[in-house]
Amino acid sequence: MTPAVCPEDAKLIRESMQKVMVGTGEENLQHGRDFYKYFFTNFPDLRVYFKGAEKYTAEDVQKSERFEKQGQRILLAVHILANTYENIEVFKGYIRETINRHRQYKMDPALWIAFFTVWTGYLKSKMSLDEKTEKAWFKMGDIFNAEAQRHLKASGLPSTEGQAA
Amino acid sequence: MTPAVCPEDAKLIRESMQKVMVGTGEENLQHGRDFYKYFFTNFPDLRVYFKGAEKYTAEDVQKSERFEKQGQRILLAVHILANTYENIEVFKGYIRETINRHRQYKMDPALWIAFFTVWTGYLKSKMSLDEKTEKAWFKMGDIFNAEAQRHLKASGLPSTEGQAA
Numbered sequence: 001m002t003p004a005v006c007p008e009d010a011k012l013i014r015e016s017m018q019k020v021m022v023g024t025g026e027e028n029l030q031h032g033r034d035f036y037k038y039f040f041t042n043f044p045d046l047r048v049y050f051k052g053a054e055k056y057t058a059e060d061v062q063k064s065e066r067f068e069k070q071g072q073r074i075l076l077a078v079h080i081l082a083n084t085y086e087n088i089e090v091f092k093g094y095i096r097e098t099i100n101r102h103r104q105y106k107m108d109p110a111l112w113i114a115f116f117t118v119w120t121g122y123l124k125s126k127m128s129l130d131e132k133t134e135k136a137w138f139k140m141g142d143i144f145n146a147e148a149q150r151h152l153k154a155s156g157l158p159s160t161e162g163q164a165a
Numbered sequence: 166m167t168p169a170v171c172p173e174d175a176k177l178i179r180e181s182m183q184k185v186m187v188g189t190g191e192e193n194l195q196h197g198r199d200f201y202k203y204f205f206t207n208f209p210d211l212r213v214y215f216k217g218a219e220k221y222t223a224e225d226v227q228k229s230e231r232f233e234k235q236g237q238r239i240l241l242a243v244h245i246l247a248n249t250y251e252n253i254e255v256f257k258g259y260i261r262e263t264i265n266r267h268r269q270y271k272m273d274p275a276l277w278i279a280f281f282t283v284w285t286g287y288l289k290s291k292m293s294l295d296e297k298t299e300k301a302w303f304k305m306g307d308i309f310n311a312e313a314q315r316h317l318k319a320s321g322l323p324s325t326e327g328q329a330a
Contacts (some may be wrong), residue, residue, distance in 0.1 A: 072258065072260065087179075090244040
């Protein structure tokens with residue numbers, strides 16, 4: 001069974017997301033670019049998953065229309081996680097859909113939990129994040145990862161639980 | 166400006182969605198198939214947007230793996246709308262993303278508002294829906310459609326506001 005989500009955790013998570021809102025305004029677009037600037041600067045080895053951008057610097061991201069759009073997509077995805085977290089079956093449904101959409105990228109399955117380290121690092125680059133809020137994000141990461149690995153395995157894809165026969 | 170969302174409306178909408186939950190269980194999968202069975206039976210002309218399924222009957226949908234998956238995707242999408250509705254910038258971000266993903270299907274722009282007639286019809290085929298809840302869904306439809314048409318136009322695509330130059 002999936003553990004119950006603490007409403008206080010969900011609230012802290014949603015509050016931290018208010019400072020990186022999606023939108024069509026310049027400030028919102030910059031929040032998205034800033035994610036990829038942080039990501040590519042601090043985890044350069046993971047650029048390999050972004051075909052054509054394997055050597056992108058933060059400066060390249062800043063000027064890129066592709067990463068302006070991609071930035072909004074990642075922000076939106078995390079907002080959806082934050083807003084469905086207390087409705088756990090919807091949250092898990094969105095995780096499965098996200099896994100399905102990433103099938104083509106043949107990602108290392110260990111990257112799903114690693115994302116939450118990247119994400120909290122990004123948030124800390126944008127705002128102060130108290131310990132309770134950071135812990136809430138990592139707890140979400142654990143619940144996310146459990147469903148992600150279960151679904152990968154059920155789909156016959158490599159998972160950290162071992163690949164299905 | 167986007168009108169403020171009434172919290173009571175959002176609650177009624179979320180409550181009605183509890184009866185068509187996404188999931189991997191047989192009951193959840195059937196909720197999704199039931200949407201397309203209702204849709205194709207009552208709006209057969211719209212099957213044209215589902216390549217290869219233009220002549221599908223409800224019986225064909227029932228046996229189809231494609232529509233089992235598609236059924237979960239549409240349920241999930243509407244759950245995301247329901248769960249982000251009170252966080253209006255996220256709600257609008259999800260609408261824009263949905264429009265972007267449908268670009269390839271060259272849909273008649275009038276279908277975005279029409280979806281809410283299909284959706285409430287589907288819900289009524291599954292449960293009793295009181296007048297207040299149905300009205301709440303149509304109000305969501307109006308807010309959805311305003312952002313959808315604005316975004317279509319801004320993207321240079323045909324919209325019911327007239328196509329951008």
